[in-house]
Amino acid sequence: MGTRFNMVIPGIESFIGEKLVMQINLILEREEQLLSCYKPHSEISKINRLAAIEPVVVSDQMAEIISLLDDYWKRTNGAFDAGLLNYNLLLKKNTFTGNKITDEIFGWKSVVWNPRENTISFQNGATGIDTGGFGKGWVLEKIIKLLKDNNIKSAFISFGESSITAIGTHPLGDFWPVTIAHPVSEKEMEIELVDASVSISGLMVKTTDGKADYVPHIISAKNGVVVKQNNLAIVKCNSPFEAEILSTAAFSLGETGIDELKQQFSNAAFYFLK
Amino acid sequence: MTGTNRREFLKNGLLVGSALLAPVSLMNVLATDNKSFKNNTVRLGVVGTGSRGTYLMELINSVSEQEGIEIVAVCDIYEPNLNLGKGLAPKAKAFTDYRKMLEMKDLDAILVATSLHQHAHITIDALDGGLHVFCEKAMARTLEDTHAMALAHLRTGKILHIGHQRLFDPKYLEGMKRIHDGVLGQVTQIRAYWHRNNDWRRPVPEDKPELERHINWRLYKEYSCGLVTELASHQIQVANWAKKALPVDVRGTGSISFWKEGREVHDNIALIYTYADGTQFIYDSMVQNKKYGFEEQIMGHLGTIEFETNRFFLEDPVLPKPAGIAQLIGNLESNIFGKVPIGSSSWAPEVASQYKGEPLVPVDKTDGTLEQMIGFARSVREGKAIDGLFEQCYYGSVWTMLSQEAIETGKVISMPENIII
């Protein structure tokens, strides 16, 4: 997934820990084969190359994911859009001069998903599935299941520092205490996690030389404009997958536009940090 | 400062010369524009065209045009090496007797890169003959010879440079500035070492076994003190420079512990120097293990410098906050219910949490030898020595000799007053 995976399991026997590390590595490798946009032979890369040419039959795993993406696109009223891969690439390469989608071809609306046949096709070559807004959460779901199957009662996981999952509680307290800081303003907020996940979406990153920089990767579903705000959108809920999707959606809607989203997902807590 | 004052100053362990030898003055020497001297070539003779001598010649050749330096004479008593010298300076006159070379007209200065025991009389003869001299370190094989060289320099007023190239190395200049500006805080301990793993021998032609002592002069007491004069001398000079002072005393031991093949000098030495302010300088050198290489570690209460590797460390560096997970683990290990910070330091690539210090100078591409050659030639052209430079080197060599005495006698050795200049 091109990022760092950190996990802390307090008080675990080392041989059990080592076994889990091996199994987690296998999960990470397997899911990368499914979801990594950076690996040309991953299933997602194959879909992104071929689906505009012909319907592509996908694996059961991928079918499950695509159904979920479709579902969340609808439930978030389009605020979560996993179909913007190429648009994001254009932005990153700076070859796209404007910052508005003038051509109405980008995005999930151009995805044709047939759940009965397990086939996917794109109505145009500009569409592609970007796993950046849900992939880590998806993998975390698998890892939580592995840990629970192994009877792990307490663990803390940070996936790229933007997807955080806590199992059980901190061994010395009733929850896992987490401080989230804005990378530029350094304002902080505290969150308590018990069997819950947090996802953080934001454009600002602090580069290694200490300067702030925008990483344009979220586009407003309302008007197709690249979201350039200093806010972090933070979502806490039970599922890391859903947390990641909702923080992406909340970020693209902005602090003032998330009322409907909050109602629709009343089990999740939404925060913004400037 | 009057003569008596100066002696008192030195007896108290403070190095007068180094007060003048601020690193900035050396930097200025190298920074000045040299164009105006284009028509005034410095004419050099090289005595001893062995390994070091030819290396110095190569360096000089590389800047001879831009710096206006010409090697006009070479001299060596060993023909194969003289030929090497001739090869590097085809137009130069070749000699086998340095005294003949000193009679040459139009010679401005000589470089002495012979075996150690030959340094003194060649240098003194040249100074007395009105020439400036660059002589390789250590100055001489004995304390008396070292002193005699200094007296000849003072008597004639001619420049005498000693081959302590670290004095011209940008990373040392930068590091010394930081030390003297107090960036390291109070320096109370210095550690230095030089470790190699080889027999330190040069091959002797099979048909000429009688050349053994001439070629492997480093291994015989008549010509050298081995590790002390050949390696430690550099680091003794660095320690004194860092302290801006001379030790009060030195104690030491040495042994032939590994290379028991007929050499006379130690292959394993250890020395401890004490300075008036209580600083200890701990030194060791050997030739049977190379893992630690060589280094001078200057340790103050606020920071550390490792000169040879161009590193500077603060005791309490301002570090980027460790990744949240690292803090969590630290807290768990100390039984602390601490918050896990997320996102504050860097989300993008997480920075290495281990502090590895920082370089003293961004690019470390010289050991100062070339700069020293240039500095010497410029001094010769101006007929003016760099203030304090000779004293640095002289007392470095003096303490090199005293170190050898400490090892040989097993006694605690201090500097005799009569050799103070």
Ligand SMILES: NC(=O)c1ccc[n+]([C@@H]2O[C@H](COP(=O)([O-])OP(=O)(O)OC[C@H]3O[C@@H](n4cnc5c(N)ncnc54)[C@H](O)[C@@H]3O)[C@@H](O)[C@H]2O)c1
């Ligand atoms: N500054 C440094 O880092 C550094 C490094 C290496 C060597 N050195 C010094 O350089 C000097 C030479 O070392 P080297 O490794 O080149 O030794 P070497 O044996 O390779 O060269 C010495 C040369 O001097 C010649 N010689 C001896 N007596 C002579 C005389 N009376 N007249 C003319 N030539 C004479 C020898 O024949 C030989 O060619 C030593 O003092 C050594 O400590 C300094």
